[in-house]
Amino acid sequence: xxxxxxxxxxxxxxxxxxxxxxxxxxxxxxxxxxxxxxxxxxxxxxxxxxxxxxxxxxxxxxxxxxxxxxxxxxxxxxxxxxxxxxxxx
Amino acid sequence: xxxxxxxxxxxxxxxxxxxxxxxxxxxxxxxxxxxxxxxxxxxxxxxxxxxxxxxxxxxxxxxxxxxxxxxxxxxxxxxxxxxxxxxxxxxxxxxxxxxxxxxxxxxxxxxxxxxxxxxxxxxxxxxxxxxxxxxxxxxxxxxxxxxxxxxxxxxxxxxxxxxxxxxxxxxxxxxxxxxxxxxxxxxxxxxxxxxxxxxxxxxxxxxxxxxxxxxxxxxxxxxxxxxxxxxx
Numbered sequence: 001x002x003x004x005x006x007x008x009x010x011x012x013x014x015x016x017x018x019x020x021x022x023x024x025x026x027x028x029x030x031x032x033x034x035x036x037x038x039x040x041x042x043x044x045x046x047x048x049x050x051x052x053x054x055x056x057x058x059x060x061x062x063x064x065x066x067x068x069x070x071x072x073x074x075x076x077x078x079x080x081x082x083x084x085x086x087x088x089x
Numbered sequence: 090x091x092x093x094x095x096x097x098x099x100x101x102x103x104x105x106x107x108x109x110x111x112x113x114x115x116x117x118x119x120x121x122x123x124x125x126x127x128x129x130x131x132x133x134x135x136x137x138x139x140x141x142x143x144x145x146x147x148x149x150x151x152x153x154x155x156x157x158x159x160x161x162x163x164x165x166x167x168x169x170x171x172x173x174x175x176x177x178x179x180x181x182x183x184x185x186x187x188x189x190x191x192x193x194x195x196x197x198x199x200x201x202x203x204x205x206x207x208x209x210x211x212x213x214x215x216x217x218x219x220x221x222x223x224x225x226x227x228x229x230x231x232x233x234x235x236x237x238x239x240x241x242x243x244x245x246x247x248x249x250x251x252x253x254x255x256x257x258x259x260x261x262x263x264x265x266x267x268x269x270x271x272x273x274x275x276x277x278x279x280x281x282x283x284x285x286x287x288x289x290x291x292x293x294x295x296x297x298x299x300x301x302x303x304x305x306x307x308x309x310x311x312x313x314x315x316x317x318x319x320x321x
Contacts, residue, residue: 014193016196072151075148075151078191
């Protein structure tokens with residue numbers, strides 16, 4: 001199974017890298033760019049312990065990846081995360 | 090005074106943190122490896138040094154915070170032992186949950202290597218015990234991610250509990266946006282946990298422990314840690 005994880009800064013958290021990227025885009029002529037927030041993207045391959053019931057596997061994978069996000073992939077002080085399992089949000 | 094200096098892959102101030110308090114404050118310091126399950130016998134204080142543990146991958150300090158030695162550091166902290174994190178060590182303590190908040194990229198994106206002034210706020214912590222509130226110290230910083238961040242409720246709680254121990258200031262002790270090098274919330278340069286025994290600070294006392302290096306104010310911090318160890 002494949003999980004996709006998107007980690008983004010919470011609104012209100014300063015993102016100086018996003019600001020610098022915005023400046024670069026504006027300089028390149030993309031004047032329509034108002035705000036850029038830079039985040040992180042993970043692709044995680046998972047092996048269910050006893051694969052079979054797809055619905056159950058997806059629920060299991062979602063719970064496991066959520067735990068991974070809380071423990072390591074995201075820092076809840078400054079970041080939010082979003083999970084997709086096999087393409088389903 | 091026996092202190093353990095934890096060495097992570099990518100630490101680069103571990104020798105400074107072993108040498109500076111030894112030469113300037115008469116400590117005995119030993120290195121503790123990140124894979125060790127226990128701190129060296131007789132450890133009275135733990136120093137987490139600066140550097141770039143695990144190349145700052147994922148987030149500064151995030152991977153180091155999961156090291157086997159950190160479980161031992163947590164047990165030591167729970168018993169009231171002084172734990173001091175400098176620079177990357179501060180980041181590791183935040184990531185491990187021993188200190189609240191986090192350290193974001195510097196406001197102006199640049200890595201800053203510079204002498205700065207910090208003002209002592211609360212004097213109930215391992216790094217400030219015996220110092221005077223309002224005292225101004227000259228201690229250098231060297232970091233790309235030192236912009237202290239926590240939500241407003243956490244910041245208010247830190248202030249109320251006296252957990253803000255250092256703020257960036259000018260030579261006279263005044264605060265302003267100019268004297269705040271990295272954009273830290275409320276000019277915070279160092280904090281402690283609620284009990285005061287775990288502290289994190291971005292400035293490097295290990296680089297300011299001998300006059301020939303420009304400042305010996307870092308010795309004040311080693312002395313405070315030793316006083317705290319004697320009480321623990």
